[in-house]
Amino acid sequence: MTTQEKHDVAVILINYNSSEHSINCIHSILKNTSDRLNFQIIITDNASEEKDYLNLKKFCDQENNPNIKLYRSNINTGFGGGNMHGVQFANANYLAFLNNDTLLMNDCLSILKKFLEENKNTGIVGGQAYKEDGTFMLCSDHFASPYTEIFGKKILEKLNPKKYPKSKRLYDNPTRVNYITGSFMFMRTEDFNEIGGFDTNIFLYHEESDLCKRLLNISKLAYLIPDAKFIHLHGVSTTQSIAIKKELKISLLYVIQKHYGFWAHKIVLVFLSIKYFFSGIIKSKNRALFILVLNGAPLTKSLKQIQKIKQVN
DSSP: OOTTSOEEEEEEEEESSOHHHHHHHHHHHHHHSOTTSOEEEEEEEESOOHHHHHHHHHHHHHHTOTTEEEEEESSOOHHHHHHHHHHTTOOEEEEEEEOTTEEEOSOHHHHHHHHHHHOTTEEEEEEEEEOTTSOBOOOEEOOOOHHHHHHOHHHHHHHOTTTSOOSSSOOSSOEEESEEOTTEEEEEHHHHHHTTSOOTTOOSSSHHHHHHHHHHHTTOEEEEEEEEEEEEOOOSSOOOOHHHHHHHHHHHHHHHHHHHOHHHHHHHHHHHHHHHHHHHHHOTTHHHHHHHHHTTOOGGGSGGGGOOOOOOO
C-alpha cells in the first residue's frame, strides 16, 4: 500500500496514564484482525505523566510498524477532544474509536466493516462487550433525554419497547439501538465528517449519545452487532469520585439542552435539584451534586476548565 492510498480502517485510541492497557489493546488488535484488512492504529496520548508516555513510546518504537502512530497532546482534552486530535492523522474509509481498556476477542474490525458495507442507512455500529469473567456488559443505551432522567429506563422499555429496546440484554442478532456506548464505536469517515465529529465542549461522558443523536438527524441508524466481541476492563483511566459524578451531570445537562431545548433543560434541573436535596440528607457526598445542579451545572464547572498545559519534550 502506498502512502497515497487510504487504509480501510483507522483505529483511534486515547492513552491517559494507562500505557500498559494501551499496549495490551494494540496487541489484541494486531492478533485478531485479518491480514486482508488494511488498517492503521493512531494513539493520542492525552497529556499523561512523562513515565507513562515514554513507556508507550518505547513500545511503539520497538514495534517498528509504520501503521502504528503515537501523537502526544500537551493538554488533556478529554474523550471527544482526544479522539478529534487522533482523527486529524487518520487516512481511512472507516473510523474505529476504541477505549484503550478493551481487548478484541475476534476480528471485530472486519465484522463491523462488512455490516456497514451491506447497510447503507446505518451510520454507526458497535460490538458486544464482556467482562473478564465472561459476563456480558451493557454496550448500547438510550439517548440522554428528559424522559430517561425523569421516568427511568426500565419504565420506558416497558411502555415503548420499540423505541426503547432493552439495553441490559445479550442479543443474538444485529439489533437497532439508540446509541452505541463509547468503548467501541465504528463508523464511516464520511458520516463522521458530515456531522462534525465529536462535540469537544463535552469533556467526559455522553459524547456517544450526542454523536448518535446527530447521526440520527441525518437518517443514519445505530446498530449493535453481537458477532463482534471484545472484553472491556472498564474505567482504568478514570476512578469514581465526586468530581467524576459532577462531570456526568454537567455533560448530561449540556446534551439535554442541546437536543431538547431550554425548557427541557430547566425541567431536568428542577428534578435533579429535588432528587439530590433529599439524597444529600442521607449521603453527604450528594450535597455537592445538589449545589452543582442548583447553580445550573454549567460547562464552566467542567474538569476541562482546570486542565493545565504540560511542557512536552
